[in-house]
């Protein structure tokens with residue numbers, strides 16, 4: 001199997017994706033994959049892989065599992081040891097479950113059949129969801145399960161190893177190890193070292209999120225069961241959430257703004273307005289970046305592909321990212337396993353993820369610019385709610401709802417502004 005466009009490289013890799021080449025010569029790559037002559041060196045009998053994946057989140061493990069299932073030799077490395085914490089609401093849209101396979105009982109925390117929307121603690125508005133609704137997980141257990149699936153499929157795993165020096169086909173870790181491969185997958189999250197080291201995605205739109213886990217009384221948990229709450233008036237350009245889990249509530253706030261200095265205070269104010277979470281201890285407080293999809297910058301260099309958050313594939317309207325992480329990981333794996341040109345991965349991501357998320361970005365910019373009015377018009381409208389349900393169930397794309405929502409928004413919005421000004 002050969003990868004088109006890569007024949008200029010002299011590598012020793014019998015039995016790998018590449019045909020045999022002069023022995024033990026390894027080219028190192030700098031920005032954008034150019035060979036840095038001074039770093040050419042010889043490699044003795046060390047272990048090589050077809051693909052190294054930096055990052056064992058949903059994107060990395062989805063890619064690794066699929067590649068290993070097709071016989072590709074994969075090493076997944078992660079700086080954390082699993083199960084590891086990850087700032088996240090842990091809400092999965094229903095269409096992801098068939099892709100990752102059935103979740104074990106201890107991983108599936110709860111299922112949500114109702115979303116309760118509100119604005120700044122005002123009168124709530126309930127939307128009932130078709131089964132299976134939103135699936136709730138805790139990221140430490142969910143990601144650990146996906147990692148085990150990848151390992152069972154045949155991936156080698158190295159935990160507690162941070163990729164510190166990353167060239168296009170070589171990763172040096174903080175422990176001083178060096179691993180080499182034919183291809184490198186950057187699945188290492190929003191601050192992707194892989195992306196930076198090969199000069200990909202130089203400009204990114206980053207939002208921020210803060211999540212916490214809150215123990216509540218069994219009565220409150222029972223009352224909360226099956227309902228996810230989303231309040232749009234908690235932070236500018238974003239929302240606050242409370243999601244039910246098996247034994248507690250997961251809470252948080254997220255914004256598309258790159259900075260929000262009082263984000264912690266805003267989270268506490270939000271939780272103090274809710275009787276079940278008022279005056280409770282909010283544990284495992286974790287902040288993290290949300291790399292929103294904002295265009296179609298390139299995601300591949302000669303031997304490197306970016307997937308998941310490393311490729312900035314978070315939905316700018318909802319903050320959902322796990323689904324796109326898994327999708328992109330699998331798309332990258334398929335292109336690699338089939339020996340197709342790497343740019344086909346990027347084309348597929350553009351066609352199936354990014355073009356649609358650009359419509360989400362347009363809706364987000366409209367919605368979050370005037371959240372109060374948008375909430376009244378958008379969230380409380382029966383038509384808009386129908387779109388939301390269909391989007392969640394994967395029956396609609398943002399593209400298909402954009403025009404309809406836009407006209408709904410503009411007519412009612414102009415009316416509401418005009419009405420007030422008149």
Ligand SMILES: Cc1cc2nc3c(=O)[nH]c(=O)nc-3n(C[C@H](O)[C@H](O)[C@H](O)COP(=O)(O)OP(=O)(O)OC[C@H]3O[C@@H](n4cnc5c(N)ncnc54)[C@H](O)[C@@H]3O)c2cc1C
Pocket residue numbers: 054055056057058059060077078079080086087088089090091092093161162163164187188189190193208209210211252253254287288289290307308309310314319320321322323325
């Ligand atoms: C507060 C918050 C709430 C969210 N809630 C939701 C939600 O409810 N639903 C949803 O779908 N999405 C949510 N998201 C988004 C979601 O968490 C991400 O989109 C998703 O985790 C992306 O998966 P990934 O595999 O690309 O990256 P990650 O899950 O971030 O995994 C990256 C991995 O790379 C490792 N790593 C990083 N650097 C290195 C390195 N140099 N060497 C080795 N390993 C490295 C990290 O340890 C990590 O394990 C939320 C995000 C935030 C911040």
